[in-house]
Every structure is written in C-alpha cells, then in structure tokens.
Amino acid sequence: MLTCKQFLEELNDYLDPSIDPETKRHLEAHVCECPNCFVIVDTTVKTLRVFRGMEPQPIPEDLKNRLWAALERKMAAKKRSA
Amino acid sequence: MTTSSNPTLVDESELVSRAQAGEDEAFAELVARYQNKIHRLAKNITQNNEDAEDVLQETFLKAYSHLAGFQRNSRFYTWIVRIAVNEALMKLRKRRNDRTVPLDEPVDTGEEAVTREIAVWEDNPEQRYSREEMQQILDEAVEDLKPDFRTVFALRDIEELSTEETAEALGISVPAVKSRLLRARLALREKLTRKFKRKGEDVFAHL
Numbered sequence: 001m002l003t004c005k006q007f008l009e010e011l012n013d014y015l016d017p018s019i020d021p022e023t024k025r026h027l028e029a030h031v032c033e034c035p036n037c038f039v040i041v042d043t044t045v046k047t048l049r050v051f052r053g054m055e056p057q058p059i060p061e062d063l064k065n066r067l068w069a070a071l072e073r074k075m076a077a078k079k080r081s082a
Numbered sequence: 083m084t085t086s087s088n089p090t091l092v093d094e095s096e097l098v099s100r101a102q103a104g105e106d107e108a109f110a111e112l113v114a115r116y117q118n119k120i121h122r123l124a125k126n127i128t129q130n131n132e133d134a135e136d137v138l139q140e141t142f143l144k145a146y147s148h149l150a151g152f153q154r155n156s157r158f159y160t161w162i163v164r165i166a167v168n169e170a171l172m173k174l175r176k177r178r179n180d181r182t183v184p185l186d187e188p189v190d191t192g193e194e195a196v197t198r199e200i201a202v203w204e205d206n207p208e209q210r211y212s213r214e215e216m217q218q219i220l221d222e223a224v225e226d227l228k229p230d231f232r233t234v235f236a237l238r239d240i241e242e243l244s245t246e247e248t249a250e251a252l253g254i255s256v257p258a259v260k261s262r263l264l265r266a267r268l269a270l271r272e273k274l275t276r277k278f279k280r281k282g283e284d285v286f287a288h289l
Contacts, residue, residue: 008197008264008268009264011264011267011268012260012263012264012267036197036200039200039201039202040197040200040268040271042202042203043201043202043203043271043274043275044267044268044271046203046207046274046278047267047270047271047274048239048267050207050208050216050220050274051220051239051240051270052239052240052242053208054213054216054217054220054240056118056119056121056122057118057122057217058118059117059118059121059138063121063135063138064117066135066139067113067117067138067139067142068113070139070143071110071113071142071143071146074143074146074147075106075109075146078146
C-alpha cells in the first residue's frame with residue numbers, strides 16, 4: 001500500500017487518461033482506502049475543470065487596434081520591399 | 083482588413099499554406115483566431131498588462147516575418163506559442179533584472195507538494211460566481227504561483243498543450259514539466275479549496 005506522499009507524487013499519472021491499467025489499479029487502491037487522498041483527487045479534478053472551462057477573454061478594442069495597425073505596417077513594408 | 087468571425091470556417095493548415103504563399107488575409111485570419119489565447123498566455127506568464135501587450139504584438143510580428151521558415155512539423159498554434167513563451171520569458175527576466183519583481187517570491191526548495199487544505203467543495207462553484215468573479219479568482223490564484231510553475235500550468239492546463247509540447251516550448255525536460263505541473267496543480271487546488279470549500283462540513287480536516 002502506497003503512503004499518501006507516494007500517491008501524491010503519482011497524482012498527475014493518476015489523472016492522465018492514458019495511464020496503463022495496472023498503474024491505475026495500483027493507485028486506485030490507495031484512493032479507495034484513503035479519504036484524504038480521495039478528496040485531494042476530487043478537488044484537483046475540479047480545479048482543472050474550472051480552469052479549462054474558461055474561454056479566453058476577448059482582447060480590449062484599443063489593444064486589438066494597436067496590434068492590427070502594427071501588422072498592417074509590417075505587411076505594407078513587405079509589399080514595398082517585394 | 084477583414085477576418086471571419088467563425089474560427090472553424092477554414093482549416094488551420096489551409097490558412098497557413100495560403101499565408102505562406104503571400105496571402106495576408108489568411109495570416110490575418112490566423113491572428114484573429116489566436117490573438118485572445120496568446121494574450122491570455124502572455125498575461126499568465128508575465129503578470130503584467132504592458133508586457134502582455136508587447137508579447138502579443140511581438141509574437142504575431144515575428145510569426146509574420148518568419149512565416150516562410152515555419153517548417154510545419156508542428157501545429158501553427160504550437161509554433162506561435164513557442165514564440166510567445168520566449169518573448170514572455172524575456173520580459174520576465176528583464177523585470178527581474180530591473181528588480182521590480184517582489185523579492186519575497188517563494189523559493190522552490192524542491193520539497194514535497196503542499197496539501198494542507200483537505201475539504202470537499204460546494205456544489206458547482208462555476209454556477210455560484212459570475213464569469214468575471216470566477217476569472218478574477220482564477221487569475222489571482224495563478225498570479226501567486228512562482229513563474230516556473232505558472233508558466234508550465236498555463237501551457238499544459240490552460241492552453242492544453244501536451245507535456246512534450248510544453249517541454250519543447252520551454253526548453254526543459256519532460257520530467258521537469260511533470261514535476262512543476264504537479265506542484266502548480268496542488269498549489270492551485272489548495273488556493274481554490276480555501277475559496278470553494280463547503281462551509282461547515284470540513285469533515286476530513288481532522289483525519
């Protein structure tokens with residue numbers, strides 16, 4: 001049986017869907033027996049879910065305008081030198 | 083210059099081919115597609131609005147200048163992420179040298195990850211906070227991470243690059259990505275648990 005410390009070192013692998021079944025079973029055995037690590041797994045999954053659920057905010061209009069102005073200058077310079 | 087508002091309209095690979103053939107409208111479409119993500123990444127790494135703006139602009143200007151040299155052995159998005167990461171890390175280093183970053187930044191001692199806060203969360207915190215409130219909570223949590231950790235976390239868990247792509251973008255080993263990612267994830271879990279834990283039911287804390 002793993003200790004909590006050993007389990008936590010393997011937490012990323014446990015959360016990785018491509019984990020091999022044997023390792024998964026080995027780690028699962030600890031989670032089933034350890035309420036603390038069960039909660040840590042659950043709240044880590046939820047942590048990742050809230051981050052992944054956030055779409056990037058649109059960049060502000062003035063920033064977008066400056067970006068496009070810089071790009072258009074660059075494109076125009078390239079055309080002149082062509 | 084006009085760009086489509088529907089990002090799924092044209093395949094990325096086709097846009098890159100057209101942009102490499104000199105069609106500026108295709109490049110503009112790629113910029114429109116990724117500008118928000120690149121800005122978010124730059125902000126997450128630099129934690130500074132002015133630097134994030136510079137990184138955004140430099141990334142796309144460099145991508146435009148070097149487009150002919152893009153070999154297409156990775157996704158275009160991964161390629162511009164690498165450019166953005168380099169620009170953002172340069173900004174960070176510059177600010178460090180300027181001594182404008184806090185000197186009390188936590189030091190990575192390489193010790194075990196922190197898991198002090200062990201409590202179940204309230205149901206669906208995503209629905210209990212407005213989008214803006216949630217964004218602020220997440221931004222503040224990331225801001226508190228040390229730069230090495232938040233950079234890896236931003237690439238892997240926010241921009242959803244693979245471990246290998248993240249290692250390549252940062253010029254570090256896969257084990258180093260994994261180690262930093264674990265510590266970043268657990269630190270963020272810790273912070274968010276303080277915010278989202280179910281009140282009055284800290285049932286596991288005594289165990």
